Amino acid sequence: MLHLTQDQLKQAFVLKPNRVLRTYRGGLLLEAFRRYPNPRDSCAPEDWLGSTTASRLKTHPNEGLSLVSVGDRELMLDDVIKQYPREMLGEKHVEVFGAHPFLLAKLLDSCERLRVQVHPSRQQALSLFGSRHGKAEAWYILETRSINGVPPYILLGFREGVRALDFKEALLNRDTESLIAMMHRVDVRPGDIFMVDAGVPHAIGSGVLMLEIQEPSDLTIYAEANGQDAPLEHSSNHLGLGWERALDLFQYQGDSPEGNLAKRRLVPIVSEGAQVSVYETMMGDPDQPYFGLTEFVVRGRTELEMETYTIAIAVQGRGSMEVGGRRWTINQGDVMFWPAILGEFTLSTEAEQTPLRLLCCRPPSHYL
Numbered sequence: 001m002l003h004l005t006q007d008q009l010k011q012a013f014v015l016k017p018n019r020v021l022r023t024y025r026g027g028l029l030l031e032a033f034r035r036y037p038n039p040r041d042s043c044a045p046e047d048w049l050g051s052t053t054a055s056r057l058k059t060h061p062n063e064g065l066s067l068v069s070v071g072d073r074e075l076m077l078d079d080v081i082k083q084y085p086r087e088m089l090g091e092k093h094v095e096v097f098g099a100h101p102f103l104l105a106k107l108l109d110s111c112e113r114l115r116v117q118v119h120p121s122r123q124q125a126l127s128l129f130g131s132r133h134g135k136a137e138a139w140y141i142l143e144t145r146s147i148n149g150v151p152p153y154i155l156l157g158f159r160e161g162v163r164a165l166d167f168k169e170a171l172l173n174r175d176t177e178s179l180i181a182m183m184h185r186v187d188v189r190p191g192d193i194f195m196v197d198a199g200v201p202h203a204i205g206s207g208v209l210m211l212e213i214q215e216p217s218d219l220t221i222y223a224e225a226n227g228q229d230a231p232l233e234h235s236s237n238h239l240g241l242g243w244e245r246a247l248d249l250f251q252y253q254g255d256s257p258e259g260n261l262a263k264r265r266l267v268p269i270v271s272e273g274a275q276v277s278v279y280e281t282m283m284g285d286p287d288q289p290y291f292g293l294t295e296f297v298v299r300g301r302t303e304l305e306m307e308t309y310t311i312a313i314a315v316q317g318r319g320s321m322e323v324g325g326r327r328w329t330i331n332q333g334d335v336m337f338w339p340a341i342l343g344e345f346t347l348s349t350e351a352e353q354t355p356l357r358l359l360c361c362r363p364p365s366h367y368l
């Protein structure tokens with residue numbers, strides 16, 4: 001038992017970096033964003049935010065799981081949520097989804113192209129892997145850089161005319177050039193938002209720092225091996241399904257470039273105010289939302305109220321958050337877990353000429 005008081009739970013939990021090993025390199029832009037003293041690329045290019053999801057790749061047993069500070073103790077966020085689900089997640093959330101956030105957020109920075117991949121839907125994840133969670137995801141582009149003269153880009157969705165048989169042949173022959181040629185290459189810039197539904201092939205290109213919001217799983221089918229000498233048949237690529245079954249997870253409906261962007265590039269709904277502007281983007285169907293993103297641009301002082309929890313990332317400016325006489329300073333690069341018990345709170349900026357911009361990752365319960 002953790003024996004935490006309501007006052008200890010009613011705080012803005014500041015999240016320290018929670019770096020995770022991956023099979024690609026990156027992280028320089030991420031470390032600069034998070035204010036590391038000497039930013040560099042490494043094999044830990046992701047920072048999992050407010051995570052109760054463990055990584056499938058592990059250098060230690062709790063890789064991927066976030067810690068929070070309560071007094072002089074560091075506790076697993078997952079343990080706090082399980083013991084105090086209503087205070088942390090909100091009554092409405094717990095009624096529908098139980099004591100689970102139903103969301104995973106990441107900062108991700110690539111200095112090389114990721115492998116072509118796809119993720120299962122909720123139904124496929126349940127039937128094939130016994131998981132409640134598929135891996136639909138959305139990308140908010142934060143910053144970019146050119147790598148070896150290559151502008152930042154993503155690969156997203158099949159082109160028109162792609163056949164399942166051709167894709168299978170290219171995959172089994174390890175024909176990387178053909179695999180990439182079957183997909184749309186999209187140049188990206190800060191502020192772009194993309195939805196990557198289950199079944200849609202994709203690969204993040206080099207030079208992209210993004211906020212990724214997703215269903216909380218680490219289930220990925222890779223259409224490429226991890227290196228030229230690595231076996232394609234390794235179960236880590238097809239998750240033990242074998243290629244015949246794994247290839248069924250890809251959606252082979254291709255689109256024109258314009259049709260592809262019309263489906264997958266998202267445009268927020270904007271509400272302008274004197275003290276704050278709000279940019280709202282929901283991902284999923286209104287009757288079955290996956291998650292969402294709210295961007296607050298605070299130019300003065302504004303009152304907000306929450307029924308569910310939020311994972312908040314400060315992307316610009318300096319300001320503060322006040323709750324019940326307590327105050328937390330917010331700087332660019334800070335990441336916080338705001339529990340539902342906070343209720344009403346105040347956000348303010350410390351420099352009127354520089355607004356405080358916050359990206360707030362919302363669980364599906366926020367939209368119900």
